[in-house]
Amino acid sequence: MAEKNFQVLQSDELGRYGVTVKDLKAGDVLLKETPFVVGPKQDTPVVCLGCNIFLDGTSSGPRCSRCGWPLCPDCEMAQAPLHKAECRVFVKNAVKFQNLPKEAMVCLQLDCITPLRLLLAKEADPGRWEREVSVMEHHETIRRDSPSWRVDDTNIVKYLRGPCKLSRFPETLIQQACGILEVNSFEAHTICGNPIRCIFPTLAILAHSCVPNLTHTIYLDGDFRMICRAAVDIPKGDMLYTTYTYTQNGTKERQNHLRRGKYFICHCQRCLDPTELGTFFSSPRCNSCSSGFYLSQDSLDPAANWECNSCKDSISSTLLDEKIDKIQQDFTALKSQESSRTKLIEGEKLLKHLLTLLHPNHYILMSLREMLIEMLGHVEGCGLNGLPEVLLNHKIQLIREVLNILDKFEPGMTRARATMLFELHAPLAILAKKLFYSSKIPPSEFRQRLLEAATCVGEAYGILKWEDSRMSEGLLATVSKKTFEQLLNDIADIKEM
Numbered sequence: 001m002a003e004k005n006f007q008v009l010q011s012d013e014l015g016r017y018g019v020t021v022k023d024l025k026a027g028d029v030l031l032k033e034t035p036f037v038v039g040p041k042q043d044t045p046v047v048c049l050g051c052n053i054f055l056d057g058t059s060s061g062p063r064c065s066r067c068g069w070p071l072c073p074d075c076e077m078a079q080a081p082l083h084k085a086e087c088r089v090f091v092k093n094a095v096k097f098q099n100l101p102k103e104a105m106v107c108l109q110l111d112c113i114t115p116l117r118l119l120l121a122k123e124a125d126p127g128r129w130e131r132e133v134s135v136m137e138h139h140e141t142i143r144r145d146s147p148s149w150r151v152d153d154t155n156i157v158k159y160l161r162g163p164c165k166l167s168r169f170p171e172t173l174i175q176q177a178c179g180i181l182e183v184n185s186f187e188a189h190t191i192c193g194n195p196i197r198c199i200f201p202t203l204a205i206l207a208h209s210c211v212p213n214l215t216h217t218i219y220l221d222g223d224f225r226m227i228c229r230a231a232v233d234i235p236k237g238d239m240l241y242t243t244y245t246y247t248q249n250g251t252k253e254r255q256n257h258l259r260r261g262k263y264f265i266c267h268c269q270r271c272l273d274p275t276e277l278g279t280f281f282s283s284p285r286c287n288s289c290s291s292g293f294y295l296s297q298d299s300l301d302p303a304a305n306w307e308c309n310s311c312k313d314s315i316s317s318t319l320l321d322e323k324i325d326k327i328q329q330d331f332t333a334l335k336s337q338e339s340s341r342t343k344l345i346e347g348e349k350l351l352k353h354l355l356t357l358l359h360p361n362h363y364i365l366m367s368l369r370e371m372l373i374e375m376l377g378h379v380e381g382c383g384l385n386g387l388p389e390v391l392l393n394h395k396i397q398l399i400r401e402v403l404n405i406l407d408k409f410e411p412g413m414t415r416a417r418a419t420m421l422f423e424l425h426a427p428l429a430i431l432a433k434k435l436f437y438s439s440k441i442p443p444s445e446f447r448q449r450l451l452e453a454a455t456c457v458g459e460a461y462g463i464l465k466w467e468d469s470r471m472s473e474g475l476l477a478t479v480s481k482k483t484f485e486q487l488l489n490d491i492a493d494i495k496e497m
């Protein structure tokens, strides 16, 4: 186990966790690891068991010529290594894939694939299983009373021991495999963009925080190796945190996800603070006064009342949830529309309206800003270069607002920040050029503004250069580097003007 940079400790609350044994600088590598297992997530649609692209689940879909389970023609040709172990089981025991009707959204038959791969990997590498995987937390006691246990018993335990004739795997072992996957999996996206889950036994030791201090990249070049780095400077002796949930959700959603899927209550600083580190990320505006915002009276209790921080008006969690659900539905309906000028105009209207109902930093407003940032300069039919000054300034402001939040919740050298920094450089540079060539700013200010754009895209490159070059972020790294160099040339030219 690669533990040079950190030490594994244990506590009653966390189980095993990691602390640094030396000062780490942002970007330093903490850990490199190959997964013990990789496979489809639960409740997936029909996907190729080699590369995970979506496949037709009806009888017309491509299948493995040996076992008849879903496999795309490329993976069939390449004899996809990922599919080999289960293929042998399906062939030997004549386990047939049942084709699905056209309208089926998920394929429960595929739920058994990753647990089966985990069990077969145990047989193939019993030493690593014993040392690294068998000790992983799987919350057997809590899971026994949970819906997951019953669903896994029907869809996986009975399926593997019945039709797949794998009675050599005891029920408790199969449930252990399911629990390990549920509690410890990290998600990666394949080149086609579909999610898969991976078990990295050492990475999974590290505790969760809703403000992580680590970031990791999974490379898709065959063995799915992972590199985990410090996202911020981490002093020797500090705890190491990944995140098991989506940091851009409010506390209630994050707590829900962690309680239901990972079986614990997060007590991180952000979760304990109803203001979420001063951001008011989950706060609606008060119904009774013009200046206050509702804050939960106990952010770890989903049923707690919310109280206005100014006039002390109180509102029940039920009423507040109804209000937020309604807003979320309106936003989701808009978001699901095809990108168009009308959608952009409706989005801008919704932004104005929601600013009257929610704190400006509310997580729904953050998602709405991200949607608008993506569309501004891409749907008007004129491109970013054709945007008027007022819209360029608007786009810059939206990006800065999102970055302010990311600085709190995903600080340092993270993909999310890098992507936003990349977004910011373009309107900054275009606006600078527009202002300069219409003689509205002097050369000194032009240089200053281009320097800011170059700094943004340069920082984005410094983070994105670690990404897999076949993924969208990796491609962004290449563009960032070129743009950074171009901007430096532009700045040098100004000196000579």
Ligand SMILES: C[S@@+](CC[C@H](N)C(=O)[O-])C[C@H]1O[C@@H](n2cnc3c(N)ncnc32)[C@H](O)[C@@H]1O
Binding pocket: 013, 014, 015, 016, 017, 135, 136, 137, 183, 184, 204, 205, 206, 207, 208, 209, 262, 263, 264, 265, 266, 267, 268
């Ligand atoms: C991925 S495992 C982490 C390693 C685990 N502690 C072990 O010993 O195998 C996730 C589990 O660790 C515990 N855990 C991780 N972070 C936690 C946190 N911030 N607060 C409480 N429990 C945490 C929970 O039991 C959670 O289900």
